Amino acid sequence: MxxxxxxxxxxxxxxxxxxxxxxxxxxxxxxQKPCEKPLYLTFDTGHMGVAPLIADVLNRQQVKVTFFGAQERTQEGDGSLGEHWAPWWKARAAEGHAFASHTYDHVYWKGDIPSQPGNPPQFRVKPSAGPDADKTFTWTAAQYCEEIRRASQRLQAMTGQAPLPLFRAPGGKTSPALLAAAQSCGYAHVGWAPAGFLGDELSSERASNPALLAQALKTIRSGDILLAHLGIWSRKDPWAPAVLEPLIVGLKERGFCFRTLREHPDFTAWISAHSK
Missing domain, CATH: 1.20.5 (Single alpha-helices involved in coiled-coils or other helix-helix interfaces)
Incomplete structure (x- = not known):
């Protein structure tokens, strides 16, 4: 018929x-085209002053990244995970980006607390944001896990998307005991490649934008995890978007392509096993 x-x-x-x-x-x-030379661009939160400009660049260049979120002090609004910035995060989710925890109050690991064999581990920590900023505490593994979870839950509430079961410790500072504690509650740590430190935390006098761009284009290699921020208070000449777009364009010209950490070979099995 x-x-x-x-x-x-x-x-x-x-x-x-x-x-x-x-x-x-x-x-x-x-x-999505096959990606033979993948890079994994990640952004930690910051003062958010350049966040809209970064989003514009990523959208224009059709690059997907992974954002690590903490509730940090911002130039405008009620913190980087506050209500003022919630629409910004929701828009990034709609564009296909990925999200993970950076600890809610941007809590730095300062050291392990010596304990008797068999006793639960404890850690000396220091938040740099929130009501207890700049105070030092002794936390259990359970308390540290809850701090990771708080940021993850807030990201999900804003984006409507389950964050990855990953986290990044502020400053990348960890210990084997801290990493084991985080893994026990379902979170794997993500650092960055040596060449992936894009230098936006450095002073403008010490590292100019042209110098940082040239260094990154010269040293980045396939598979690297790259690190930048959504605004650094101390840098006078903002790294983004001045370096971001020419960096992306230059890396594409060298045959690189960009993926989120969902596709990183070191984390795909973990994500599959621990996603909710």
Missing amino acids: AFGHWTTHPVKYVVATVLIAASAGSISATA
Whole structure:
């Protein structure tokens, strides 16, 4: 019956064939291309002053990244995970970016507390944000896990998307005991490659934007995790977006492509096993 329909109406057949072919071409054009030299660009929170500009660059360049969120003090609004910035985070989720915890109050690990064998580990920590900023505390593993979880839960509330079961400790400062504690409650730590430190935390006098761009283009290699921030208070000449867009363009010209940590080979099995 269907075959008779098409032979009776050849014009409809031709039109349908063209539409099907056009649709297939559209699908193949929008499908993600194979990525032979992947890079994993990540952003930690900061004062958020350059966050809208960073989002514009990422959208224009069609680059997906992973954001690590903490509730840090901001130039505008009620903190980087506050209500003022919630629409910004929701928009990034709609664009296909990934999210993970940076601890809620940007809590630095300062050291392990010596304990008797068999006793639960404890850690000396120091938040740099929130009501207890700059105070030093002794925390149990459970308390540290809850701090990771708080940021993850806030990100999910804002984005409507489950964050990755990953976290980044502020400053990248950890110990084997801290990493084991985090893993016990379902979170793997993400650092960055040596060449992936993009230098936006350095002073403008010590490291100019042109120098940082040249260094990154020279040293970054396939598979590197790259680190930048959504605004650094101490840097007078902002790194983003001045360096960000030429860096992305230059890396693309060298054959690199960008992926989120969802696709990083070191984390795909962990994410699959621990995602909720």
